[in-house]
């Protein structure tokens with residue numbers, strides 16, 4: 001019997017340093033997130049980052065925490081519940097990090113008689129630190145604990161025409177009552193090094209955009225390329241003016257260079273250039289979370305206004321909107337019926 005496993009990033013159990021610390025430990029000790037030799041990762045994460053970050057992160061989580069729990073978890077649960085109503089197959093939800101494990105989710109499917117699973121990483125774009133780590137973890141868990149199960153993975157859907165339509169329509173809805181000077185597509189950042197590492201040709205990706213017009217197998221795993229593709233396709237779909245749209249990358253951790261331009265610098269640049277009315281969208285995330293609700297909707301607004309901007313909106317992620325739920329249900333049901341996957 002077939003079933004579906006949805007996987008998102010995960011959150012701490014509560015917005016306290018006590019619960020944030022083990023969550024960040026699991027997250028940052030992932031070799032696909034902090035991709036340095038284990039000894040050095042141990043020193044960097046446990047010896048330096050985890051000495052101060054849990055307190056700072058817990059404060060940030062406290063600002064966005066809901067009565068029901070972490071927004072990312074609650075939204076993912078609502079989404080899962082709604083997808084269930086649109087399919088005959090069992091649908092389980094797991095998180096890459098934290099207590100809602102992939103193992104428990106696969107066990108839930110197994111208990112319902114599932115032996116053929118469609119794995120859906122809830123990320124539109126491929127990155128070693130998001131999509132890839134979910135796939136690798138799910139495969140490891142399957143091989144260790146559920147050898148009789150078979151996994152198929154939904155490809156990154158950043159340029160799928162139905163997805164672009166759903167995303168564009170949600171952006172259009174967000175822009176309905178807002179006359180904008182500029183729209184910023186802010187994607188989660190990654191270190192530039194990850195782009196080079198994920199390039200199977202080892203020479204294609206130049207991290208300046210010059211490579212992106214030359215067709216290459218590297219685009220299947222180039223996060224930067226895929227983010228810019230999403231922006232271009234939405235821009236085309238909504239016929240947005242070229243000079244009023246740009247992309248940037250947020251949430252960098254100190255250290256190596258991360259993908260540029262940096263979102264916080266863009267807030268300042270745009271405000272200083274006289275863009276008074278800014279709309280920000282965050283399409284690297286399918287559900288609102290710490291990075292959108294705190295860093296963009298709260299901090300970003302403050303940064304933009306401090307630099308001279310006057311009106312600022314963050315357009316919510318797709319979350320559990322009917323159109324997004326229907327599209328996911330369409331994809332999983334097509335896979336069930338014909339074994340086809342969206343491209």
Ligand SMILES: C=CC1=C(C)c2cc3[nH]c(cc4nc(cc5[nH]c(cc1n2)c(C)c5CCC(=O)O)C(CCC(=O)O)=C4C)c(C)c3C=C
Pocket residue numbers: 009010011012024032033034053057070072123127129130188189190191251253284285288289290291
């Ligand atoms: C779009 C997907 C994501 C990628 C790619 C990604 C890479 C990445 N992230 C960190 C470090 C942190 N990210 C944090 C939060 C966080 N990251 C994503 C998604 C991607 N991360 C989400 C959805 C969230 C929010 C989780 C939530 O509970 O709401 C955090 C924790 C919070 C904080 O302390 O700021 C860290 C740390 C790295 C290092 C990285 C790539 C190398």
Ligand SMILES: [Fe+2]
Pocket residue numbers: 188251
């Ligand atoms: Fe992150």
Ligand SMILES: [Fe+2]
Pocket residue numbers: 205206207209210211212213222225
């Ligand atoms: Fe490129």
